[in-house]
Amino acid sequence: MEVRSKSKLKPELELPYKTTSLCPECLKIISAEVYSENGKVMIRKTCPEHGETVEVYWSDVELFKKAYRFAHDGPGIENPIIDDSRCPFSCGLCKIHKSQTALLNIVLTNRCDLACWYCFFYARRAGYVYEPSLEQIREMIRVARSIRPVPTNAVQLTGGEPTLRDDLIDIIKMIRGEGIDHIQLNTNGIKLAKEPDFARKVREAGCNTVYLSYDGVDEKTNPKNHPEIPQILENCRRAGLGIVLVPTVIKGVNDHQVGDIVKFGAKNIDVIRGVNFQPVSLVGSMPRREREKVRITIPDVIIGIEEQTNGEISREDFYPVPSVAPISHFVEALTGVPQYELTTHWACGMATYVFVDDDGKLIPITRFIDVEGLFEYLEEKAEELKRSRIRKIKALKGLIDLRKFVDQSKAPKGFDISKILFDVLVKHDYSALGEFHARSLFIGMMHFQDLYNYDIERVKRCEIHYATPDGRIIPFCTFNVIPEIYRDKIQAEYGIPIEEWEEKTGKKLKSEIYRVVKKPRD
Secondary structure (H helix, E strand, C coil): CCCCCCCCCCCCCCCCEEEEEECCCCCCEEEEEEEEECCEEEEEEEECCCEEEEEEEECCHHHHHHHHCCCCCCCCCCCCCCCCCCCCCCCCCCCCCCCCCCEEEEECCCCCCEEECCCCCCHHHHCEECCCCHHHHHHHHHHHHCCCCCCCCEEEEECCCHHHCCCHHHHHHHHHHCCCCEEEEEECCHHHHHCCCHHHHHHHHCCCEEEEECCCCCCCCCCCCHHHHHHHHHHHHHHCCEEEEECEECCCCCHHHHHHHHHHHHHCCCCEEEEEEEECCCCCCCCHHHHHHHCCCHHHHHHHHHHHCCCCCCHHHCEEHHHHHHHHHHHHHHHCCCCCCCCCCCCCEEEEEEEECCCCCEEEHHHCECHHHHHHHHHHHHHHHHHHCCCCHHHHHHHCCCHHHECHHHCCCCCCHHHHHHHHHCCCCCCHHHHHHHHEEEEEEECCCCCCCCCHHHHHCCCEEEECCCCCEEEHHHHCCCCCCCHHHHHHHHCEEHHHHHHHHCCCHHHHCCEEECCCCC
16 A cells, blocks of 8 residues: 655555565465454455465554554655665665665674574574675675665664674674664673673674563573573673663463563663564464464554553554654754654554653653654644744744643653753754663564565565675565575575585584574473
8 A cells, every 4th residue: 555645644544455465385476455354454365376365464453543544655765776676576775665774684694502493594504604794794884874865874783693703893893983873783692691791892892782582581481591681681781781672472472471571671771771572473384273373463462561561551552663754854854954764664563662650650651742742743843944944943942842742740750851852853962862761661563574464565665674795785574584585595695605614713503502492392
């Protein structure tokens, strides 16, 4: 479904509607229908050769319709890297891509120090080691920085397990030197726990955030790194290195702990900056009955949080990613400088911010800020600023009044959110964000696609991308969902056989394994 208007809230979504998808068996592009059934949003498609596929798209129609109201397309890419536009088989980025690169993933290695039964991203199974050189990584950054109208400014170092790279500190310093302001490290945290100074070294090199795998609050739900979690937190706390917990949520496995995971983040809010839930993507061939056992979608997680926090956080507190576009429009109108617009597809993710009061109570930001009223106001003021071209802060103090959207009596004690909003949005004093993040916990969720729920309209609006040594920048849900065309093919081309790598480095892949995570018994 195309979304053409710039920023106004959309009328209520009419279901069913048509989109395009892929056959899970042959990858043929086929038409699909998104429709409602028993309070859920479903996607149905039929391949002439392989028959019908029906899958849950979102598990709650009303939340889906709410998310759609904020759908908004970005300015696209002014200087596409490739000319071909056969989405999703020619990703690179191309001229029909509608969103900017909000986060650039760079795979540093496909090696890992864990051997997890479900992992598809593992050197020993691939048969080769993929590790781009420092110069290849530098060129990836430079390509991303050349994108217009807004160059990439946030990078995630991922793997495999990126901390296995001996030159990780040099990589971080180099990326920072290339002008990237935000660098986050996607890790299982084992090395952060085992080497007390490692967090400090990573932080001093220029890394802002640890994106920490964390699937549950006990060893059964989080067998990967549960014993190491306390030491990881302590070492990062001492280093001043913030953490975002990243739980992969699977129905019947750890969905009963989503509330406890949020509470764990709130309890450690001095070092944990957020929780980013990722409903599981189902890779490989899986019959519908098996998918139904584990399939979980964004509304399932949101409603689970609501129930497991006894309503302290509710489904009404969450908004889709593109809802924040008015902030970008306002700042752009004020400064005259193109800004990032978070314009991913409305079905890709939802989020909120939660504050922790002195008594430990969780207070979502929506309880003391009229979020929708504020967004509408910023959009209106953006239009006024474009017409008036006012840039002086003194004049803006009379023009911009954010206090009317804040109920200070319901805000956390000693927290002047009106001043923080004005300092950030108008004065561009981003140090004010420090106080905001020190008191708040980001709670988000991003549901990456698989071949059963694939929607090509989501691919066109993807904002989480991968850089590759061949100079392309590839959306997440093509890079990982069609690995035979993207991830595996590229990494095999630029990787080296395991035997050659072991001879070259004097290391053995097997000796790097710290823990084997076995498949749980039913």
